[in-house]
Amino acid sequence: MQSALSTDALSSGSVTNLRQEEIVIALLSHCRSMKRQETRFRLATGFMLLVGFVVICFLPHLKRMSTSDEAGMGAQGVSLAQAQHDPRPKQEPGFRLIPIRPHPNNTTPMQWRNPTNRQTVKSLRIPTDGLYFVSLRMSYRIPDQFCEQEGAFEYLSTVVMKSKKTYPKDQKVVSSLDTMTCTYPNHKSVYTGRFIPLTANDELKVMVYTKYELIDWYRDGVSFDVFLF
Structure with missing residues (x-):
């Protein structure tokens, strides 16, 4: 009788041990499955974040590229259609004018060449309403034997003015004021720009209130750019 009870107890203990091992194996298998699912979820989340980052970074650039194909600018006699159908490749949107050098008269707008x-031309005419980025780059240098007083400061001032047919007075939209030490052969470049809402037929012109001898016409460092956004 005692032997039978011992055999039953052993059998019961073996069954219990087997069930515990099965439970442990099942738990391990479940953990592995959950871990694989978590890894897949992390990979999917990372891929979606990467795609979203790429879209956010490149969508404005693609929009500007598509806009540049449609945007043109005119300047006194140059129509928007002419700018759009120019067969030469356009590497930049908008329009750029190069200066006619030199420009000794500081009381009249700078003259530019289309x-x-x-x-x-003396001004740049806006063809259509929109938000524009207007920028002006001026380069300066101290010529030899120019300085009356070595080490004195020379003021460098330029202003972009906007004129409208419906408004009698010109409006200042972009301005730049800087200085440079009068020491030969000093060089300096000044860049200024800002976003401006403009309407069709607005005209932009550049006034320079700096001694024309200081403007470095011969380094291609003077440019007037307008970009439509």
Whole structure:
């Protein structure tokens, strides 16, 4: 009788041990499965975040590229259609004018040359309403034997003015004021720009209130750019 009870107890203990091992194996298998699912979820989340980051970074650039194909600018006789159908490749959106050098009269707007048709202009006419980025780069240098007082400061001032047919007075939209030490052969470049809402037929012109001898016309460091956004 005692032997039978001992055998039953052993059998019961073996069954219990087997069930515990099965439970442990099942738990381990479940943990592995959950871990694989968690890894897949992390990979999927990371991929979605990467795609979202790429879209956010490159969508404005693609939008500007598509806009540049439609945006053109005119300058005194140059129409928007002419700017759009110019067969030469356009590497930048908007319009750029190059200066006619030198410009000794500081009381009149700077004269520029339209690189498209080589026409001389004093202002840039806006073809359509929109938000524009207007920028002006001026380069300066101290010529030899120019300084009356070595080490004195020379003031460098330029202003972009906007004129409208419906408004009698010009408005200042972009301005730059800087200084440089009068020491030969000092060089300096000043860049200024800002976003400005403009309407069709607005005209932009550049006034320079700096001694024209200081402007470095011969380094291609003077440019007037307008970009439509």
